Amino acid sequence: MSGAWTPSPAGRREAGRIADALASAGLSAEALRDAVLARLGREEREMLAGIAAYRRHPYRRALPDPPVVWEEGATRLLDHGGTGPAVLFVPSLVNRAYVLDLAPGHSMLRHLAANGARPLLLDWGSPGAVERRFGLAEHVARLERALDSRALRRTPLVLAGYCMGGLLALAAALRRPDRVRALALLATPWDFGAGRPSPPPALLPRFAPLLQDGVLPVDALQAAFAAADPWGVARKFRAFAALPPESERARLFVALEDWLNDGVPLAAPVARETIGGWYDENRPTRGDWRIGGMAVDPAALRRPAFVALPDRDRIVPPASARALAARLPAAETHVAAAGHVGMVAGSGAEAALWRPLLGWLRRLGRPRRGARADAA
Structure with missing residues (x-):
């Protein structure tokens, strides 16, 4: 028949192997087909039931924003209160910042504030007309201006990204080493070739046609993240369908799913620098990534560092983040038993990250045996 699919020789050999295995087990190819179709139909119904249950779930995020102590353009600096060392959290540019303050019982920032730290959150917001022209250097410059704001300029602080x-x-x-006394890096990539085919296929040409109106649209970003685990969307909604709607696990699922669906577009210059410069050319590892003419070299950081590596991270491969820890002269590495988002907001986040991070913050005030003077 014209246009019919013709199996390759390897495909025909594999089909023959499967047919022989079925025959030796007393099964027919038709029985296998029927079993596969029945399972696919059942899983599809379970997935659709999970999506419907998510859409009708009554949970809505109701946490009030903490006070805004500085702002510039679309960016706000939120003070979560507390006493102790000031820690400024810098989230990603491609998701809403409130994943770090997700819901009661699932807010890393409120947990830190209640346990001896003063966390602040740099909320980048959604890029407006000004931010759509920003590259990475302009975002770093804005972060530096936040460091110099009246709310933060009294003493050096801990910067957490x-x-x-x-x-x-x-x-x-x-x-700005004058403003930063230590650095915490949470699921932060460095070697963008880690865990990928060598040489990896270029990504920027695929995304370039989507850079509409000065941004990479949210839908394109969502599709890229979903591609990291193609079967994950169906799997998670099937699991959600089996949860009691009133359970804490169901509420957390909805909170995280709402956050995932509340994305922000990425400014086109940032998209070109990150997709082309980071993922395609691996400039950070090559030593070619510069901000304002200055090479971003972790080996030059003479400050204590805390590097958290989620061991089930599909967004940032652990090997990519581990390469960054290896470049830092005074890094303490923590392996978190969690995924990329679960580490900061999941049901096990307190044990996986919050308590270890607090422990490191408390140790900062104590001298480390064998530490170099210029690393303090």
Whole structure:
């Protein structure tokens, strides 16, 4: 028949192997087909039931924003209160910042504030007309201006970056060592070739046609993240369908799913620098990534560092983040038994990250045996 699919020789051999295995077990190819179709139909119904249950779930995020102590353009600095060392959290540019303050019982920032730290959150917001022209250097410059704001300029503070926010925090720490006493990097990539085919296929040409109106649209970003685990969407909604709607696990699922669906577009210059410069050319590892003419070299950071590596991270391969820890002269590495988002907001986040991070913050005030003077 014209246009019919013709199996390759390897495909025909594999089909023959399967047919022989079925025959030796007393099964027919038709029985296998029927069993596969029945399972696929059942899983599809379970997935659709999970999506419907998510859409009708009554949970809505109701946490009020903490006070805004500085703002510029679309960016706000939120003070979560507390006493102790000031820690400025720098989130990614591609998701909403409130994943670090997700819901009661699932807010890393409120947990830290209640346990001896003073966390602040740099909320980048959604790029407006000004931010759509920003590259990475302009975002780092804005972070530096936040460091110099009246709310923060009294003493050096701890800078903490999550995901790509960690790379922005690293650049700022190198440029402004007078304002940063230590650096925490949470699921922060460095070697963008780790865990990928060599040589990896170029990504920027695939995304370039989507850079509409000065941004990479949210839908394109969502599709890229979903591609990291193609079967994950169906799997998670099937699991959600089996949860009691009133359970804490169901509420957390909805909170996280709402956050995932509440994305922000990425400014086109940032998309070109990150997709082309980071993923395609691996400039950070090659030593070619610069901010304002200054090479972003972790080996030049003479400050204590805490590097958290989620061991089940599909967004930032652990090997990518581990390469960053290896470049830092005074890094303490923590392996978190969690995924990329679960580490900061999941049901096990307190044990996986919050308590270890607090422990490191408390140890900062104590001298480390064998520490170099210039690393303090």
